[in-house]
Amino acid sequence: RPFDRVPADVVADKAAHSGLRPSIEPIKMSLGSEFAAITESAWHADSARRPSANELVDQLEAWGKNVKDRKDPKNCVVS
Numbered sequence: 001r002p003f004d005r006v007p008a009d010v011v012a013d014k015a016a017h018s019g020l021r022p023s024i025e026p027i028k029m030s031l032g033s034e035f036a037a038i039t040e041s042a043w044h045a046d047s048a049r050r051p052s053a054n055e056l057v058d059q060l061e062a063w064g065k066n067v068k069d070r071k072d073p074k075n076c077v078v079s
Contacts, residue, residue, distance in 0.1 A: 019045050034063055 003011045003022065014020035021043050028036040038059050044050045051059065 032067075034066070038063060 011020070024036050024040055027039055038051075038056070041049075041051055041059075042056060
């Protein structure tokens with residue numbers, strides 16, 4: 001985990017005021033580009049361009065359904 005040794009309030013401050021975000025590559029490698037895109041949209045610097053909580057739920061549910069429907073077990077990260 002990229003910020004394990006940093007206090008949560010410091011991480012939150014850096015994310016809010018400095019645009020600090022962890023690398024998206026590990027997320028893309030482990031969960032795929034679709035999940036990474038959802039994550040990046042939630043991290044958008046302009047809060048008006050971030051999805052609402054309801055939109056995120058819809059996107060994540062659709063992503064989870066797509067993962068479960070895939071035949072390749074290595075891509076099935078949702079149980």
